[in-house]
Every structure is written in C-alpha cells, then in structure tokens.
Amino acid sequence: MTYPSFPYPATNYQEENRGQFHFSSRGGWMNDVNAPLYYRGVYHLYYQHAPYSLVWDTMHWGHATSTDLVHWEQRPIALDPNVHPGDLWSGGGVVDTTNASGLKAGDDDPIIVYSGTNGVTVFYSLDGGNTFTSYADGKKVVTPGGTSRDPKVFWDPESEHWGVVVWSDEGGNGVDFSTSSNLLDWTFASRYQADWAFECPNLIRMPIDGGHRWVLHAGGGEYQIGDWDGTAYQTDWTGTQKLNQTKTFAGSGYYAGLNFENLPNDRVVSMAWQGENKGTIWTGNASFPVEFTLHHTDDGIRVFSTPIPELATLRESTQTWESLTIEDSVQRLSAGTTYELEAMVDVRQARTFSLRVGREVVYDAEQQSLDGAKLRPVDGKLKLHLLVDRDQLDVFGNDGAVYQSYNAPASEPELVAEGRVQIDTLTIHQLRSIWR
Incomplete structure (x- = not known):
C-alpha cells in the first residue's frame, strides 16, 4: 500500500441530502471529530473514518483542512491501521510549539495526536500534520484501569504541565487525569467519578471575568464548571453526579465535540459529529463550528454556543x-x-x-x-x-x-x-x- 492514501471517488458534493456548509467526508463513513487544531494559518480537522465503507468499520483517521473554518479541503488519510499500530479510535492532539517532546527535526513544530483503547498510543507529525509516525512502536504511554478510550490532551499554564483526560469505566463512568512535562511520559494524577462523564471527555480552559474557569465536557454534551489545580478537577456542581447535567447542546444531531487546539486569543471553537444522514458514497458529517463562551446566568455560570462569525462570508x-x-x-x-x-x-x-x-x-x-x-x-x-x-x-x-x-x-x-x-x-x- 501507499501512505498516505486518497481512497475517494470523484464527487461535486451536490448529492441530494449532502450538507452544503457542513463538512462531510468526500467518501466513506465518518463519526467522531478527532484532534482539531490550528497551525500556521491552517485549521486541521481529523475524524473517525472508515474510507471503504458506508457503515462503522475498521477505524482510520480522516483529514481535512481549512484556512477559514468554513471552506474545507479533503486530504489523504492521516492514520491508517496498516501503517499505525493499535486501535485508531477517538483522541485529541496538540501542537508542540516549544519542542517539549524533543521530536522536532526540521522547520515544522511537532504535531502530536493521541489515540488507542485500553491505553493511549502516540503518533507524531513532522510535516505540518499531513503524515504521522508511531511513537515507540505503538507503546502505550497511559494505561487507565478498566475499559478506557478517547484521550484528550490540554495545556495548563499555571502548573506549566500538560494534562490528559481519558474516559474509563473502572468503578463506573468517570475520567482519569495524568500529567506530563514532555507529552510522552505520563504520571497518573487523579480520577473524577461521574455517571454523566461518558466517552470523549474534554477539559477546556475558558476566559471569564478577567480570569479563567475549567469546563469538564463529555461526549453527550454534559458539562460542569470548576477548577483544575494541576492534578485534580474540582467542580462547582453540588448535586448528584447523575445524567442530569447542564449541556452545551440539546437535540440528537451532535456528539463527541472537541475544541480546536492552539487558537489565538483564548478563542474556543468546537466541532462535533452529526451522524444520522447519509448518501450514496458517504455517511455522517461534522457540525458547523460553534464558539463557546462563558456567561453568568440566573442559574450560575453557563456555556453559550454561537455559530462562528465566519459564517457571514x-x-x-x-x-x-x-x-x-x-x-x-x-x-x-x-x-x-x-x-x-x-x-x-x-x-x-x-x-x-x-x-x-x-x-x-x-x-x-x-x-x-x-x-x-x-x-x-x-x-x-x-x-x-x-x-x-x-x-x-x-x-x-x-x-x-x-x-x-x-x-x-x-x-x-x-x-x-x-x-x-x-x-x-x-x-x-x-x-x-x-x-x-
């Protein structure tokens, strides 16, 4: 085989029910958004992908790029199971602008993505996010207990360390946190148990009142406002940890949202999976990008979601x-x-x-x-x-x-x-x- 591959049929994207301003893969099956990030003027959107099927199948990572968050160009496959060992399920990614990993070998900063089930595997790119190499032959760098998946890495400027949040069902739904100074070697830090925290977790640092709060977000849109002390998450929520949380969205057409990493000016832009639509050569699409902001309401601090202003173009x-x-x-x-x-x-x-x-x-x-x-x-x-x-x-x-x-x-x-x-x-x- 040739890597990277571009296994897509020709299309004018005008199929009857294909969205005209929501991104969809040129062909094949698409589900969760993975590792959205911004690097040198380009937005990278990776996603769970079965390029040779219209239903869920052996997972690859698809890839598309944009210069304005609105117009997208299909790129070759980013992660391929014939090249990259491990289960290529959902995960996040970062731009290593300080070369904390020591992986840099040219002009481009390393772009590092995280995937895997029942343990986290690492892949890195030295060509701006187009092709990836397995780190340490697929070694698992984080191994939570129980069934686990969906690692999402974040930067904590207060502790000056990286963190990763991973869904795990050990003892029930919840998330495990680990920390690192180099993005490759990780130390377990804490566990946050909550019934609502199921799949594709995310910890987002968001501005409000001249400071910042941390939003713990789950695949179904449930979230809590709280603080991160460098090793553990403390929530403002005083109720039970059941499936009755505030949500960033309602409805059935949005799942597994992640925010773009490395955006300037504390901007938080999220995309997710809308999964119920399909055509003759494609299944599923991404949500239109929305901007998250924190606001005071009568019910406390809440996340508001608005379509990005670039829509006006x-x-x-x-x-x-x-x-x-x-x-x-x-x-x-x-x-x-x-x-x-x-x-x-x-x-x-x-x-x-x-x-x-x-x-x-x-x-x-x-x-x-x-x-x-x-x-x-x-x-x-x-x-x-x-x-x-x-x-x-x-x-x-x-x-x-x-x-x-x-x-x-x-x-x-x-x-x-x-x-x-x-x-x-x-x-x-x-x-x-x-x-x-």
Missing part, C-alpha cells in the same frame, strides 16, 4: 420582514434548502410559537422552553438563529443560551402561532455552498 441574497403579526395562524415564507434565519420574537401574548423547517421547532411560552430546553424570554422576547442545510438543522436561542442540533430534511419555513406573536424582525440569508 457565505451569505448571498437577503430578505427581511419587520413588524409581522401572527395570531392563531400559519405564515409561509420562501427560503430554499440552505439558509440562515434570524428572528426577534415577542411571545408575551403567545401560548406557543413554532418554526417549521423540516422539523417543527417549538417554543412553549408557558413552560419557557425551546424544544424542551429551558429558555427564558428577555423582556418578553426571544432571539432565534437557525441554520438550515438540507438534512442538517442547527437552532440557537438567545445568543447561544440554548443550542440544538438535528438531522432533519429541509423545507420552506413556516411560522406557526398559538395565541398572538409579534415578530419585530426576521431575516433570511441564502447561503452559498462551501464546495463551489
């Missing part, structure tokens, strides 16, 4: 409506199948307000919930932001206080009111394809 024609009243009726609009919708909606006299966009997105004014997620109006009004992309739907409420992601076939939007709804403004932007 895709806008084409725009329609705007103002002072639109709907009372116990349906208002139909024209938008196509790839568009962005923004609305400011007064719900003080409404029982429910719905947006039918392939799926019915319902705000219940009595329950103050958007599709079941708690969302309080601000001065009686909701700010809604929807991304409709053929089979992909993203819904944001009140500047990211709620984020919902679904796989749902697109349709022309319908506005449905039970009671009286006043729409102050509603804007629809047609979005051009990232593939053209």
Whole structure:
C-alpha cells in the first residue's frame, strides 16, 4: 500500500441530502471529530473514518483542512491501521510549539495526536500534520484501569504541565487525569467519578471575568464548571453526579465535540459529529463550528454556543420582514434548502410559537422552553438563529443560551402561532455552498 492514501471517488458534493456548509467526508463513513487544531494559518480537522465503507468499520483517521473554518479541503488519510499500530479510535492532539517532546527535526513544530483503547498510543507529525509516525512502536504511554478510550490532551499554564483526560469505566463512568512535562511520559494524577462523564471527555480552559474557569465536557454534551489545580478537577456542581447535567447542546444531531487546539486569543471553537444522514458514497458529517463562551446566568455560570462569525462570508441574497403579526395562524415564507434565519420574537401574548423547517421547532411560552430546553424570554422576547442545510438543522436561542442540533430534511419555513406573536424582525440569508 501507499501512505498516505486518497481512497475517494470523484464527487461535486451536490448529492441530494449532502450538507452544503457542513463538512462531510468526500467518501466513506465518518463519526467522531478527532484532534482539531490550528497551525500556521491552517485549521486541521481529523475524524473517525472508515474510507471503504458506508457503515462503522475498521477505524482510520480522516483529514481535512481549512484556512477559514468554513471552506474545507479533503486530504489523504492521516492514520491508517496498516501503517499505525493499535486501535485508531477517538483522541485529541496538540501542537508542540516549544519542542517539549524533543521530536522536532526540521522547520515544522511537532504535531502530536493521541489515540488507542485500553491505553493511549502516540503518533507524531513532522510535516505540518499531513503524515504521522508511531511513537515507540505503538507503546502505550497511559494505561487507565478498566475499559478506557478517547484521550484528550490540554495545556495548563499555571502548573506549566500538560494534562490528559481519558474516559474509563473502572468503578463506573468517570475520567482519569495524568500529567506530563514532555507529552510522552505520563504520571497518573487523579480520577473524577461521574455517571454523566461518558466517552470523549474534554477539559477546556475558558476566559471569564478577567480570569479563567475549567469546563469538564463529555461526549453527550454534559458539562460542569470548576477548577483544575494541576492534578485534580474540582467542580462547582453540588448535586448528584447523575445524567442530569447542564449541556452545551440539546437535540440528537451532535456528539463527541472537541475544541480546536492552539487558537489565538483564548478563542474556543468546537466541532462535533452529526451522524444520522447519509448518501450514496458517504455517511455522517461534522457540525458547523460553534464558539463557546462563558456567561453568568440566573442559574450560575453557563456555556453559550454561537455559530462562528465566519459564517457571514457565505451569505448571498437577503430578505427581511419587520413588524409581522401572527395570531392563531400559519405564515409561509420562501427560503430554499440552505439558509440562515434570524428572528426577534415577542411571545408575551403567545401560548406557543413554532418554526417549521423540516422539523417543527417549538417554543412553549408557558413552560419557557425551546424544544424542551429551558429558555427564558428577555423582556418578553426571544432571539432565534437557525441554520438550515438540507438534512442538517442547527437552532440557537438567545445568543447561544440554548443550542440544538438535528438531522432533519429541509423545507420552506413556516411560522406557526398559538395565541398572538409579534415578530419585530426576521431575516433570511441564502447561503452559498462551501464546495463551489
């Protein structure tokens, strides 16, 4: 075989239900996002991949790159089981800008990624993240107890050490933390037991109030706010550690999100797997990138999620409506199948307000919930932001206080009111394809 390989059929990315601004692999099966990182002006997106199948199969790491987080180019296979020993399951990666690993051998900083099951294996790139070499012939550098997988490495500037968080089921769901000064030799530090902490864990340092807090995040979007002391995680959460946590998203179309490493200015951008859509040569896609920020709310500090502002570069024609009243009726609009919708909606006299966009997105004014997620109006009004992309739907409420992601076939939007709804403004932007 030849490494790296490019085993993809020709395509114009115009298959019937392929997203036009959500990344999907040119061909084959895609699931979890792996090791997203930024290096020398290029965003690298790796992902769980079965290039020769439309269903889950022997895992490779697929690879795509972008210079703007919006337009993506398919690259050759990054990790191949015929070349790289071990189970090439989900994991994270870092850019070793200080050569802490001692692996640097040219102009490029080492890019190091971590994978494996029941122990962590290391692979490193010396050509900017295009091809990788196994470290120490696939030696496992971290060996948690029980069943384990999904290592994610992070930098702690206070202790000036690297940390890795790994899911492990020893004694029940939870995560193991280990630390390192060189990214290769790791020492067990602590365990955090929590029923909700299942698969693809992530520990993210995020700015707020002139300082930083640490967000422990699980594959299903559950998270807690807390602090990291260099060896252990302490949470602000005072309830039981059950599956009832706050979440970075609701809905069924988002899993195993990771943030891009090495971004400037404390920016936290996350992508995840949307898995229910498929075509004739591909299965699954990535979520549209969202930016995480911390905000004070009546319920405490929460993570807000908003689509990255680079989305605006895709806008084409725009329609705007103002002072639109709907009372116990349906208002139909024209938008196509790839568009962005923004609305400011007064719900003080409404029982429910719905947006039918392939799926019915319902705000219940009595329950103050958007599709079941708690969302309080601000001065009686909701700010809604929807991304409709053929089979992909993203819904944001009140500047990211709620984020919902679904796989749902697109349709022309319908506005449905039970009671009286006043729409102050509603804007629809047609979005051009990232593939053209």
